[in-house]
Amino acid sequence: xxxxxxxxxxxxxxxxxxxxxxxxxxxxxxxxxxxxxxxxxxxxxxxxxxxxxxxxxxxxxxxxxxxxxxxxxxxxxxxxxxxxxxxxxxxxxxxxxxxxxxxxxxxxxxxxxxxxxxxxxxxxxxxxxxxxxxxxxxxxxxxxxxxxxxxxxxxxxxxxxxxxxxxxxxxxxxxxxxxxxxxxxxxxxxxxxxxxxxxxxxxxxxxxxxxxxxxxxxxxxxxxxxxxxxxxxxxxxxxxxxxxxxxxxxxxxxxxxxxxxxxxxxxxxxxxxxxxxxxxxxxxxxxxxxxxxxxxxxxxxxxxxxxxxxxxxxxxxxxxxxxxxxxxxxxxxx
Amino acid sequence: xxxxxxxxxxxxxxxxxxxxxxxxxxxxxxxxxxxxxxxxxxxxxxxxxxxxxxxxxxxxxxxxxxxxxxxxxxxxxxxxxxxxxxxxxxxxxxxxxxxxxxxxxxxxxxxxxxxxxxxxxxxxxxxxxxxxxxxxxxxxxxxxxxxxxxxxxxxxxxxxxxxxxxxxxxxxxxxxxxxxxxxxxxxxxxxxxxxxxxxxxxxxxxxxxxxxxxxxxxxxxxxxxxxxxxxxxxxxxxxxxxxxxxxxxxxxxxxxxxxxxxxxxxxxxxxxxxxxxxxxxxxxxxxxx
Numbered sequence: 001x002x003x004x005x006x007x008x009x010x011x012x013x014x015x016x017x018x019x020x021x022x023x024x025x026x027x028x029x030x031x032x033x034x035x036x037x038x039x040x041x042x043x044x045x046x047x048x049x050x051x052x053x054x055x056x057x058x059x060x061x062x063x064x065x066x067x068x069x070x071x072x073x074x075x076x077x078x079x080x081x082x083x084x085x086x087x088x089x090x091x092x093x094x095x096x097x098x099x100x101x102x103x104x105x106x107x108x109x110x111x112x113x114x115x116x117x118x119x120x121x122x123x124x125x126x127x128x129x130x131x132x133x134x135x136x137x138x139x140x141x142x143x144x145x146x147x148x149x150x151x152x153x154x155x156x157x158x159x160x161x162x163x164x165x166x167x168x169x170x171x172x173x174x175x176x177x178x179x180x181x182x183x184x185x186x187x188x189x190x191x192x193x194x195x196x197x198x199x200x201x202x203x204x205x206x207x208x209x210x211x212x213x214x215x216x217x218x219x220x221x222x223x224x225x226x227x228x229x230x231x232x233x234x235x236x237x238x239x240x241x242x243x244x245x246x247x248x249x250x251x252x253x254x255x256x257x258x259x260x261x262x263x264x265x266x267x268x269x270x271x272x273x274x275x276x277x278x279x280x281x282x283x284x285x286x287x288x289x290x291x292x293x294x295x296x297x298x299x300x301x302x303x304x305x306x307x308x309x310x311x312x313x314x315x316x317x318x319x320x321x322x323x324x325x326x327x328x329x330x331x332x333x334x
Numbered sequence: 335x336x337x338x339x340x341x342x343x344x345x346x347x348x349x350x351x352x353x354x355x356x357x358x359x360x361x362x363x364x365x366x367x368x369x370x371x372x373x374x375x376x377x378x379x380x381x382x383x384x385x386x387x388x389x390x391x392x393x394x395x396x397x398x399x400x401x402x403x404x405x406x407x408x409x410x411x412x413x414x415x416x417x418x419x420x421x422x423x424x425x426x427x428x429x430x431x432x433x434x435x436x437x438x439x440x441x442x443x444x445x446x447x448x449x450x451x452x453x454x455x456x457x458x459x460x461x462x463x464x465x466x467x468x469x470x471x472x473x474x475x476x477x478x479x480x481x482x483x484x485x486x487x488x489x490x491x492x493x494x495x496x497x498x499x500x501x502x503x504x505x506x507x508x509x510x511x512x513x514x515x516x517x518x519x520x521x522x523x524x525x526x527x528x529x530x531x532x533x534x535x536x537x538x539x540x541x542x543x544x545x546x547x548x549x550x551x552x553x554x555x556x557x558x559x560x561x562x563x564x565x566x567x568x569x570x571x572x573x574x575x576x577x578x579x580x581x582x583x584x585x586x587x588x589x590x591x592x593x594x595x596x597x598x599x600x601x602x603x604x605x606x607x608x609x610x611x612x613x614x615x616x617x618x619x620x621x622x623x
Contacts, residue, residue: 226421229391232409234438234489244434248425327425327469 063298071298079119127280134204146216167210171268196278207268211260219253255322338367343397359551368523372536375546381529414491418498420478422470428481429466456488476507496528
């Protein structure tokens with residue numbers, strides 16, 4: 001006991017001396033910014049590895065970090081080989097067509113699409129495109145509507161019950177309705193978008209609309225009285241008032257809403273893809289679950305980590321955008 | 335002296351849940367062109383309300399304001415306001431804040447180059463050219479208020495309305511800005527209505543001090559003409575008998591004739607708190623020892 005106390009005292013005295021010189025303070029800073037997160041990660045990996053061994057499922061042992069890493073490599077290898085096969089396919093098709101055209105100049109070559117199974121990375125791409133499109137639609141609707149509601153107290157009072165009613169609705173409840181409406185309304189011979197894409201898109205938009213709408217409305221209606229007085233004294237026209245005073249003033253709130261919306265959009269999309277079997281990461285997870293091979297759990301875990309990573313990156317991108325656009329540098333930046 | 339700005343029988347009532355509240359009752363005031371008038375009174379006496387009525391931000395219940403023969407019933411740039419907490423748009427630089435006003439007031443009257451020169455001239459007047467491309471959060475409180483004044487001056491107002499313009503500043507910065515304001519006033523000779531609760535500021539800057547009675551139903555109590563030579567120098571005036579006489583007049587109005595009853599109660603409780611603090615202080619010292 002005494003020896004421990006003495007070592008502790010020794011360490012703290014060394015730290016006290018070191019904190020004065022630059023090397024010591026640099027070391028401390030690095031420990032804070034890099035060391036602690038790395039330590040946290042290491043502890044997490046250890047607990048995961050140890051815990052995974054204890055869990056046995058019908059599909060084998062729960063995947064630990066090593067199995068997940070193996071599956072990640074195998075998914076990448078599958079992606080590369082699939083791409084090679086696709087390139088081969090087109091090459092063969094081209095060669096065949098060229099041969100036929102050489103024999104018979106009147107022949108118009110048919111180009112067939114490659115119909116291979118989408119790889120994990122293809123699914124990531126699909127999900128990203130869908131979530132960004134859905135988020136964009138939500139933002140395009142929510143920001144102008146929020147501005148109108150925020151400016152007009154009567155409109156706010158009229159729409160508030162509707163907003164409050166729809167805000168807590170789960171995406172899964174919307175999904176069947178959206179699916180039916182899309183298949184009924186979107187009837188063309190030459191579809192520009194797949195129906196599954198539109199279904200995911202509108203479900204995402206419907207669910208992630210609300211935070212942006214509400215935050216915009218609150219931001220707009222909370223423009224300080226002083227600034228409104230400035231606008232009155234200057235006799236700014238309605239349009240100038242909105243563009244020069246109201247919008248810049250509510251930009252921090254609008255961005256808070258947009259960040260919340262993007263987070264919700266990403267979560268909703270995965271759920272919608274799983275339920276509706278629409279292409280994307282959600283479908284990948286569901287397919288692997290149904291597949292039930294010994295690799296499945298590891299692959300699902302890869303998907304879980306990728307979903308988390310993408311969600312995190314999307315949020316960071318929004319944050320960077322907010323820092324660039326917003327005048328209020330003190331706004332929440334975590 | 336020509337009649338320039340006239341307040342006639344101005345009263346205002348605000349609706350409250352307990353019935354209407356009469357803030358001002360029969361305020362009459364005539365102000366000549368180029369005159370610097372201060373409104374002084376205890377807080378809550380309706381000074382700001384008077385200013386807001388002249389600005390057109392409030393509408394009087396009875397009576398009205400006439401500026402150069404025209405009734406005032408909405409806000410406008412010919413009655414520019416310098417707000418107490420500067421009210422600069424935080425996302426614009428000092429230059430852009432003034433620019434917003436200049437573009438609005440001189441749209442179609444000045445060319446782009448003229449506007450630029452005019453904006454810079456006004457920032458020059460308040461000694462802000464060195465920081466004109468900084469945003470409000472990058473400059474000090476006094477500098478923000480300078481930009482606020484530049485913005486108001488840039489509108490070329492008939493009347494400049496100042497709502498406790500230096501109230502939120504420390505004493506040294508305030509003195510600095512008061513000197514700047516006197517300097518500008520010497521050149522431009524604007525008509526100014528300034529709200530203040532600083533007696534020295536009122537006497538130093540004004541041609542007339544309008545002292546207001548306590549609310550509710552506040553009105554003009556006394557008007558004091560300040561006949562001190564300009565330019566005025568605060569250091570010389572500090573020893574000037576006439577200046578001190580004016581100060582005494584205002585002080586006696588505020589603290590003898592219009593003493594606030596609630597102030598005494600507050601004073602007592604403060605004194606009690608101070609006594610208590612003194613009692614506990616020695617005990618603390620002992621504890622530390």
